[in-house]
Amino acid sequence: MDKRIFKFLLAFFFCLNLEAEETLTFVPLPTEDRKTIYNYFYPMVSYLEKELDKEIKFVYYDNYEDIVSNFKAGKIDFAYLGPLPYVQLKKEFNKALALVHFKNEKGESTYTCSLVRTLWNKKRQKIALTQPLSTCGYLSVNALLDKKLKNYKYQYLGRHDLVALEVLNGEFDMGGLKSDIAKGYFHLGLDEIAVTKPFPMFSLIINSQSFSSQEIQNITNALLYIDQEELNKWGKPIRYGAVKAMDEDFNPLREMLKNIQIPLEGNF
Structure with a gap:
């Protein structure tokens, strides 16, 4: 060459x-x-x-x-x-x-996670979660339920906005997501049950x-x-x-x- x-x-x-x-x-x-x-x-x-x-x-x-x-x-x-x-x-x-x-x-410089439901659904059976490694997922929801999440039916949906939408649609009774994202759905009937300490x-x-x-x-x-x-x-x-x-x-x-x-x- x-x-x-x-x-x-x-x-x-x-x-x-x-x-x-x-x-x-x-x-x-x-x-x-x-x-x-x-x-x-x-x-x-x-x-x-x-x-x-x-x-x-x-x-x-x-x-x-x-x-x-x-x-x-x-x-x-x-x-x-x-x-x-x-x-x-x-x-x-x-x-x-x-x-x-x-x-x-x-x-x-801190935020919280919320456990939510709709104003018209008082059932507490199926719970929508974000992801396993999401702070507002299993970890926070389990804490808000006094470490008894294993006694409920739960499923991971992926995104925070999907948790809000699926709870509003009645596919799940409750859900865990970032509080500031949850607030964007309050006008549609999403209701906050409990909130974590700040992260x-x-x-x-x-x-x-x-x-x-x-x-x-x-x-x-x-x-x-x-x-x-x-x-x-x-x-x-x-x-x-x-x-x-x-x-x-x-x-x-x-x-x-x-x-x-x-x-x-x-x-x-």
């Missing part, structure tokens, strides 16, 4: 590898349908691309377990996670790092192996010290600013997880 051609091919494949290394991946939790989630998070992804001067690919997974397994496999660099998925991920993959908790419209708000999690310490600091600062004009472009879950996350923020949840086995499937 001609030496010039060899050098050209070598340089070409080096550039391809460099480009692949510069492409990062962001994954959000599937709390609502794909289109809604994309609209919520695309502006933040675009903002981080500019801050890092790197391309960020947006990937959607339908279940929490796939997010955790792909993160551990090094296929995810950024993730928007609730506290339970993060605690589980951190337990299995210590390089996962929570950078910030996103605040809500009241400026709070750390959903967080931006990174694979710390993908970034230098300076890049990690830059990402954190870019999210903490962002102007309101930019935030106004972002979706509801992340448009009210953020506070720095600490790993000890999740210790109360770790205590809740002691002596409990979360089933991976429903019981009917």
Whole structure:
């Protein structure tokens, strides 16, 4: 082979590898349908691309377990996670790092989960859950039912909005979901039975192996010290600013997880 051609091919494949290394991946939790989630998070992804001067690919997974397994496999660099998925991920993959908790419209950096039913249905037999690794799923509903969820029929539906809709449709008598999502259905007749103690708000999690310490600091600062004009472009879950996350923020949840086995499937 001609030496010039060899050098050209070598340089070409080096550039391809460099480009692949510069492409990062962001994954959000599937709390609502794909289109809604994309609209919520695309502006933040675009903002981080500019801050890092790197391309960020947006990937959607339908279940929490796939997010955790792909993160551990090094296929995810950024993730928007609730506290339970993060605690589980951190337990299995210590390089996962929570950078910030996103605040809500009241400026709070915590949230709650609600057990709901409809105003017209007083039965307490079938319960709709989100996902096994959802903070508002089995873990929270079991706590709100005095650890007696095993005595009820329950099924995992996936998304928080689906839990609300299926309870409203009468397919389930009760359901567990994020309180601020539940409130969006109160005008349709959804009724709140009980609420959990506050959990750390959903967080931006990174694979710390993908970034230098300076890049990690830059990402954190870019999210903490962002102007309101930019935030106004972002979706509801992340448009009210953020506070720095600490790993000890999740210790109360770790205590809740002691002596409990979360089933991976429903019981009917």
